[in-house]
Each structure stands twice: as C-alpha cells, then as structure tokens.
Amino acid sequence: MEQLLNDHELSAEIQSLRATVDLLASQKLRYPNNYVPPVEERHKRATLVNVPVCEPPTTTHSSDDDDAPATETLSLTIKSLKPPLTFTLAARPTATIGDLKAELSAKEADAPVPQAQRWILKGKAMGDTKLLKEFAVQDGTVVNLMVIKTTAPPAASTSSDPSDVPALTLSEPSSSSNPPQVSLSRDLDHLPLTTSTSADNPQLAGESDVFLSTVSSPSLWQDVRNVCEARFDKKDEAQRVWEGMFAGAREWISPNDKALIREQVGYSAMGGV
Missing domain, CATH: 1.20.5 (Single alpha-helices involved in coiled-coils or other helix-helix interfaces)
Structure with a gap:
C-alpha cells in the first residue's frame, strides 16, 4: 500500500512539476524535413470560385490592309512667297522630309536644291530626319517653303605655274650686329622664291x-x-x-x-x- 505524501512533500512535487512544464514550454518545437501534418491540423484554404473568362480577342490583318499604307500618298502644296513658287507633290507618309525635298528638287526644274529648302508647317520647322506622318498633315495641306541662300565652295585655282608667285629674297648676314634684310624683286614673273643665309649654307664659310x-x-x-x-x-x-x-x-x-x-x-x- 502506497504511503501518502505529507503537505511538505506534496508542495515540493508540485513546484518540481511546474519547473518541468515551464522548461518544456520554453523549448522550440522542431519538425523534421519530411514531416507531414495530419489532415485535421492543416490550414484551411480559401474557396476558389470558378469564374468563366472570355478569350482575348485576336486581330487578323489581310494582305490588302498591309499594302494600303505603303501605297497611300498625300497631295502636298509647297508654296514659297519669296521667290513666288508653288509646287504640288505626292508624298508618302512614311517618307522623311529630307527625301521629299530631294524628290521635289528632282521633279520640278524651278525647285531649289534640297540644301536650300526649309519646310515650315504652322510656324514649326520640319526637320529632315522626321517622317511626314509625324506632322499633322492631310491631303491638300499647304507647307511653307523658305529658300535659303547656300554658299558655294570657293573655286580651286587651276594655275600651277610657280612664276605667278612674287619672288622674295631673304638675305641674312653672318654678323649678328647687322639686322636681317628682306627685299622684294621687281621682276615678279621670272624670279623664284629663294631664301639664303650663311647658316643654311655652310659652304659660305670657305671650309672643306x-x-x-x-x-x-x-x-x-x-x-x-x-x-x-x-x-x-x-x-x-x-x-x-x-x-x-x-x-x-x-x-x-x-x-x-x-x-x-x-x-x-x-x-x-x-x-x-
């Protein structure tokens, strides 16, 4: 027959049990990598509602639609006030302004060269690298033309005759006390350009x-x-x-x-x- 604990022993056992429980509660619970929780302990997932979604629209291009932008042209009126000139040009929206200037110059005999043309639309200059479709143009749009004066490159001299250059003779005495003298020959058509000094020609010193x-x-x-x-x-x-x-x-x-x-x-x- 087991003997009952007295009050002192019972209190000591209770304190020991509490210390053991507190120690176990402070320990972290670790699971192995292959741990699989039971079904009743798993988290419940949110209910997914199967909502039908329509398919995205598909776009189809016909061959006629692809060829249309390439063949579309706009009729532009190129007008200049000074000098008074007016031209009509069939322009493609995908062409650059520089190409259209060259096309106008090649088509019209009175048109200035592309370098002398400056196109202005509604007060804004149209850059040569810009496409026509980047501007607000329509069929029949009037583009102002400003003619700029271009400077022609200087003509190269065709004369290669050295007699055309005036003859210049430079003489420097060997003595440093006398300053150098420069004289221009009167006969400029026959005498060449020469320079002679005693330092440049050591033979003048009379040595071997x-x-x-x-x-x-x-x-x-x-x-x-x-x-x-x-x-x-x-x-x-x-x-x-x-x-x-x-x-x-x-x-x-x-x-x-x-x-x-x-x-x-x-x-x-x-x-x-």
Missing part, C-alpha cells in the same frame, strides 16, 4: 667638305659632352661649357644638323643657339 662634315657630326659633340661631364662635377656647368663650344661652331653647322646633334647628344637649346 671634310671639315664641315666632321664639325657637324653628332658623334663629335657626344665626345665633347663626355669630356665636359668627366671634368665637371655638376651637369649644368658641363652643359654650359658644351654650349659655349657649340655656339662657337654655329656658322659651320646648318640648322638641321644642329637639331640632329641636340637630339642625339640630349641637350636642349640654351639661349636660342
């Missing part, structure tokens, strides 16, 4: 070809740079000495050779030398 080719050789001035940079610690001092030597030989070296020497040596011009 071997001397001139050697002094204008880039390898010579490269060696001069190497010697200057070997004797001077600062590169700017070495370049100043090199520039002084190069300036002393300027009357024997042509401008083209000067540029070639500086390009290969690697020194830019100082003081315009």
Whole structure:
C-alpha cells in the first residue's frame, strides 16, 4: 500500500512539476524535413470560385490592309512667297522630309536644291530626319517653303605655274650686329622664291667638305659632352661649357644638323643657339 505524501512533500512535487512544464514550454518545437501534418491540423484554404473568362480577342490583318499604307500618298502644296513658287507633290507618309525635298528638287526644274529648302508647317520647322506622318498633315495641306541662300565652295585655282608667285629674297648676314634684310624683286614673273643665309649654307664659310662634315657630326659633340661631364662635377656647368663650344661652331653647322646633334647628344637649346 502506497504511503501518502505529507503537505511538505506534496508542495515540493508540485513546484518540481511546474519547473518541468515551464522548461518544456520554453523549448522550440522542431519538425523534421519530411514531416507531414495530419489532415485535421492543416490550414484551411480559401474557396476558389470558378469564374468563366472570355478569350482575348485576336486581330487578323489581310494582305490588302498591309499594302494600303505603303501605297497611300498625300497631295502636298509647297508654296514659297519669296521667290513666288508653288509646287504640288505626292508624298508618302512614311517618307522623311529630307527625301521629299530631294524628290521635289528632282521633279520640278524651278525647285531649289534640297540644301536650300526649309519646310515650315504652322510656324514649326520640319526637320529632315522626321517622317511626314509625324506632322499633322492631310491631303491638300499647304507647307511653307523658305529658300535659303547656300554658299558655294570657293573655286580651286587651276594655275600651277610657280612664276605667278612674287619672288622674295631673304638675305641674312653672318654678323649678328647687322639686322636681317628682306627685299622684294621687281621682276615678279621670272624670279623664284629663294631664301639664303650663311647658316643654311655652310659652304659660305670657305671650309672643306671634310671639315664641315666632321664639325657637324653628332658623334663629335657626344665626345665633347663626355669630356665636359668627366671634368665637371655638376651637369649644368658641363652643359654650359658644351654650349659655349657649340655656339662657337654655329656658322659651320646648318640648322638641321644642329637639331640632329641636340637630339642625339640630349641637350636642349640654351639661349636660342
């Protein structure tokens, strides 16, 4: 025969039971992935009413309807006030304004070229890239024509005779104290255009070809740079000495050779030398 619990033991059992229930209530209920709830626990779905819906309309195009827009034309009246001109043109709505201008120019002998035509409808210019159907035009619509003056390209000169160019002689003395002199020849029909300076023609210095080719050789001035940079610690001092030597030989070296020497040596011009 089981012994009944006293009041103290009964109270302890009740508290233990409550703690166990609270712990179970705090736990989340997890179902496996393949869980299927019973039918009585499933959510009820809303009742779907089967309402009949009519089928969408279908459009059919006959061959006559497709050909109609392509062959449809509108009669336009192209009118200009200055100069007073009036033309009638059968235009397709799908044609561009630029094509219609070219068609009018080719059809009518008095019509200006397409570049000189400016079509205006109800105060608005009709762009060349626009289609005719983009404007509010009907059969018999009057389009204002404004004729614009076009500038013709300048005619190319057909004369290739160099004697037509006035002869100009430029002479520059070797001495820097005298300014350059420019003189225009009186006989402009026979003398060609010539320029001559002592720097451009080293033969004027009276030296031999071997001397001139050697002094204008880039390898010579490269060696001069190497010697200057070997004797001077600062590169700017070495370049100043090199520039002084190069300036002393300027009357024997042509401008083209000067540029070639500086390009290969690697020194830019100082003081315009």
